[in-house]
Amino acid sequence: MSECILEMRNITKVFSGIKALNYVNLRVKRGEIHALCGENGAGKSTLMKVLSGVYPTGDYEGDIVFEDQVCQFKGIKESEKLGIVIIHQELALVPQLSIAENIFLGNEIGTYGVIDIDETIKQTDTLLEKVGLDEQPSTLITNIGVGKQQLVEIAKAITKNVKILILDEPTAALNESDSENLLQLLLEFKKQGITCIIISHKLNEVMAVSDAVTIIRDGKTIETLYAKNGELSETRIIKGMVGRSLDHRYPEYVPNIGEPYFEVRNWHVFHPTHTDRKILDDINLTIRRGEIVGIAGLMGSGRTELARSIFGKSYGTKITGQLIKAGQEIHLSNVKKAIDEGIAYATEDRKGNGLVLIESITENMSLASLKNCSRGTVIDENEEIKQAELYKDKMRIKSRDVFQEVESLSGGNQQKVVLAKWLLSQPDVLFLDEPTRGIDVGAKYDIYLIIQEMARAGKAVCIISSELPEILGMCDRIYTMNEGRITSETLRGEATQETLMENMTNKVGV
Template structure:
């Protein structure tokens, strides 16, 4: 790709980007949110047709002009987006050949469909029945279905946009092994990822994109390329510390959860959170560590207006007094806020503008007599855009067009507007690059410095260790350990997260 330039109204997304990928390599593309990584790959795969950008694409030594995704797929270029493009109600086999059906005399040949699907599934290590509905398999297996679908199209160049963002460690490791196997078969892969440890482990070369331009391409085979080296290229500066400094001033206890038990709404009788007790003080950042399925999100959502779970028991104390949080409205009224781990599904209205999203949880502030004061709503949203450094041309910009880091700032702004005493942050930096993470960390520290109590859920142990004053560990719905900042190590937390031992004194 040579001199690729792509503009949208009000912003130049790509400015003369060059990219060269060798046959049979795993080539990583790194950069901050909004750097232009996904846009570049959409140009390559025909999502953006050739007449919508300038520059040249050459594939297998021949110039290419793709008018659609089908054009690029006919050349062997297949893209797998971060948001998987599968039909949940259809079977795995039906998804694999959707738009590319195995038919005979105008009728679908189901024997051939299922037989070829089974062979493709075997190649990617998927041991399900081809007739299994996609909604009945996990996200990790759905990712494998997408790769098998690409193989059915005789892929030569496979593009994966954040393929492990929603996967647990086991599924991520399996996917990376699969990419190594495809490399051995001669299939070229381009991978976009914020997980730099995975990039260092699997990529042959990495191209760094910053502010819509190519910065450099590093050869991981011949150079000693560390995560810090990639970070400095991404952000344009050295990050001597990935976490901003903070001197905590911890006050009185503001929230205490006692003997909290939650049952699954889908499987009656199954306990998801069992007899959990924890506390948070003003000005304190308390972490919640646990493996996938430990019950961290279920605990947070059940506390916040019983958004999850049935047969919930236990007590919540705010400033020493027992409170009820039976609805989200009640929880907000008591000064609680919850930033969901899935901002696109539960945290934001992506088709609405920044202004409407910021005001959503505190709308009554702008409508004292039942009518929304548009001017005041605009002014407050604009104040947040500046103070939170939300990179958007205007608060009237559609939220869905913003990068992940900026969307997360909009979610935080929405809840800060409600002036909460307690902020529950569930994976606040998921899918966000290291530069944007540092900005989110700074905001979290500032909230604690203002006397807010912060309960932070994260799957990244270095993040918990770098931010938190205390950390609780969960295993199978039970709190199995509590450690202070001074005592916390990854090994100790993992011990509590995996062993399921009773909570220490």
């Protein structure tokens, strides 16, 4: 049996005349954890879609050699039959079905068209134990968090006798605890002989679990680094990804903080459907002019719910409290009023709430600022295109042009369109919810510069992030949240990852 389980030779994939992959080569050893690293749009996800049959044979050039056999997959079912299973960045679960129903969806257990419920539950219990998920098979997907949903996807993959498990940004939406649990699970799979290929921008995680790292830049293979040879370092990976060294992950910046500009006072919010359940309890928060404020908290702490409830009451019910901007109370009863008052909220859920996927980059960017590119009630299309092209260049969005549909962009480039949409609205107060999720280190640096530029212009900026190094590297002052309450307020120079984590798990509010 060959040491190499997979080879992809000279893979070339073209979209609308543009080479997304240009003679890419990948060699993966049996039973290893192999990471793919590269900037957004480098071709990582495209390469894995070729491997898994999402892009079928004939749709690309080159060879896939799996277990010493040249394979030609006409679709994803054919690759899964051989044990190649991909879990995409955007999870493919049905929220209103149970865990058991999702795991065996399309692969139901039964005879003569009748599902065997008892056997389905029994096998689900076994699978959940394997992936370390302590939930009942009957639990609906909508009632569990993203970290647990990721484990359901992995359990679903195991039912297909997986030999190569491909995970595209598996920890992008997870907090540190859930991320660590998932990485430990991958190491356990490695002991069982399962080969894993992970796409990730979190280089600390790549370094922690990977045996090898292949770097792709602009659709070409740059190099493959091996841990056993001592070749893995974040500096070398970054240089391979972006073609240059990034000496400082966060740009140097001297803040010029002014007077209090935006305040949240005595803010209470109840659940939108379970109206007797309080989600946010007596929140008090201040952002000054030119200040970048961070909100840190574990999944479910109430960070996103806070931002959305402020942003035109787009979350929650029985909302009480005051919002003060420039010394005057404002009433944001809907999203339009929030935008008109200069409040912006860049959502963490880019595909669900942030973008209209079937529309172009231009149409998505101008959604929140049509009045700025209109004459009366008529949109000035030339001005709209001009603004879109400006921000496409400013955000370094990799696309054919500004008329390209957003659904065809990589996840990271979609995230940049979301941010550009709100920057175009020229807000006074900007809430950024996981602004760099799924974005490579080079693009993160560009976004950090833009955030600092806004603060330098006297805007009030709030960053919600699950990445504590990002919070510490970018924010002047940091709030922590737990169970819907603010548990601490700390200046940047006084905060550490340890103190923040302690405050994020503290149940006593301030």
